[in-house]
Amino acid sequence: YVITELLQSDLHKIIVSPQHLSSDHIKVFLYQILRGLKYLHSARILHRDIKPGNLLVNSNCVLKICDFGLARVEEPDKSKAMTQEVVTQYYRAPEILMGARHYSAAVDVWSVGCIFGELLGRRILFQAQSPVQQLELITDLLGTPSLEDMRHACEGARSHMLRHRGKPPALSALYTLSSQATHEAVHLLCQMLVFDPDKRITVGDALAHPYLDEGRLRYHSCMCKCCYTTANAMRQYTVDFEPVTPHPFDDLWEKKLTSVQQVKEEMHKFIQEQLNSNRVPLCINPQSAAFKSFAR
Structure with a gap:
């Protein structure tokens, strides 16, 4: 169990509501998601179900990641198979959709990319009826992947994709999501929505992207608990805005x-x-x- 203070809503409810979402809202939400994932990934924990409904939000726009029911410690042995029954379909990374036996923290980054697109467009980015159709919607945007980019996929999935070769990338469509889809926003989004997980941006590198500079400043200026304001109204900032855990998560106690x-x-x-x-x-x-x- 993870126990936090009460938060009034979640990101899904906010996205589908008529409430206006400014560029500042999107930046501060995205910053907090990535900041939380950076800490989790530093502990070698994969969340494996990042979606708007699992991101709790309060009236001050403070966001917390919840629902660790599918989370697990990262598997260092690539020869060991990992379950594919993870991540809600709309936010599922292509390597899982294509039957990869092993995957990494990059699956969480893909999910964040889908949420980022959803925040910009106020609609689910890849809303399909089945996993096969989900993959088709992804390739409609990203284009047909190369064999190299499909090296983690199972043979059947690769064969299916090769029968539909020739789709060109249509990433320019991301600019039509909303007026908040600026060049910087789309540049970061494109680095999250990369077919090959080994080429996908990490949460650490995503946090260093210029698009999130304003979100970082806003969060640490008036929302976080790691910085504080002195009696003479001076803001004292923490040394590390995006900390990592000093030790990886140890799950050996579970065996007892x-x-x-x-x-x-x-x-x-x-x-x-x-x-x-x-x-x-x-x-x-x-x-x-x-x-x-x-x-x-």
């Missing part, structure tokens, strides 16, 4: 949990430690019937 009861006992112990610590208290009533039933 062999029963549901053990999991409940460990969670109960953690909650009690949080309640008794000096950190921000959890909004949990240990005397409630629900908590007592869980801890039993």
Whole structure:
């Protein structure tokens, strides 16, 4: 479980609402998504279900990534197969659609690119009825990939694509998404929506893109908790705007949990430690019937 303060909405609800989204809104949302993913990826964690509905937002435009139900630690052994039943279809990277046995943090970057396009156009960028049609919509925009760009795909997927060769790229269509689709915006978006995951931009490099300079400034000027304003109204900025974890995530402890009861006992112990610590208290009533039933 990941417990955060209450956030009133999510990015999906905002995108489909009649509320106006300015360029500043888009930049600060995108900056926060990438900032959070940079930390996750530094811990070797793949989220694997980045979509607007999993990005919680409050009235101050503070955004938090949620729903880690499909997340996992990155698999360093490329010979080990990874499940393909991940990522909601509209935000699924082409290497997963084409049956790649192994994939990387680049799948999250593709998802962010789809969300970026959705923020610009206020509609789902690749909205298909099936995985095959999803791939066709992607190639309508990016063009037919080369054999080199399909090296991670399974043989059947490569054969299917080769039967539809000759589609030229149509990336200029991205400029028609909205008036916010400026040259800088489309330049960054095109680097996220790259067919070959090895050539796709990383979250770190995306954060360094000039398009996000204003989003970074706005976030750290009045929204973040890592910077603060002094008594004489001077803003003190943190040393590192986009920190990484000092240690990769260690999941070895899970191997010791062999029963549901053990999991409940460990969670109960953690909650009690949080309640008794000096950190921000959890909004949990240990005397409630629900908590007592869980801890039993």
